[in-house]
Amino acid sequence: MKTTTDEKKTEAVTAAEPVKTAKTTEKKQPVKRAAAKKAVAEKKAAVKPAAKAAEAKKCVYVQCMGSEYKVEDIENSVKKAWMDETGKKESDIKEMQIYIKPEENAAYYVINKEYKEGGNKVDL
Numbered sequence: 026m027k028t029t030t031d032e033k034k035t036e037a038v039t040a041a042e043p044v045k046t047a048k049t050t051e052k053k054q055p056v057k058r059a060a061a062k063k064a065v066a067e068k069k070a071a072v073k074p075a076a077k078a079a080e081a082k083k084c085v086y087v088q089c090m091g092s093e094y095k096v097e098d099i100e101n102s103v104k105k106a107w108m109d110e111t112g113k114k115e116s117d118i119k120e121m122q123i124y125i126k127p128e129e130n131a132a133y134y135v136i137n138k139e140y141k142e143g144g145n146k147v148d149l
Contacts (some may be wrong), residue, residue: 089127094149099123102147103134110145125149 085096103123104115117137124133133144 087125087127092127092130092149094125094127096125099125099132099147099149102149103132103136103145106147107134107136107145 087094087096100123108115119137122135130149132147132149
């Protein structure tokens, strides 16, 4: 029995159809995109800690007449004194000005533009 060219074409088309449906290439594409998005998210997450590591730790000291004062310690003393005096929280501080006077071994401060006569003073 001879087969005609039309029959060969239909056999080829029908044979090719199951192969196309078996591949299901449509399902693989979303998986690749999701994997790519996940990889990009992981790279971004890896960059953030590196940016924080680039920040230099700083510490400021005032040296005068043989004495040395750490500015951070003075700030903390001022905050504590103000909180003890007013009964307010540290989060209530909106503006803080500190005047360090090494010759008096003291620091004067104004917080939230509240000034009292004689000044607010902290001994160093």
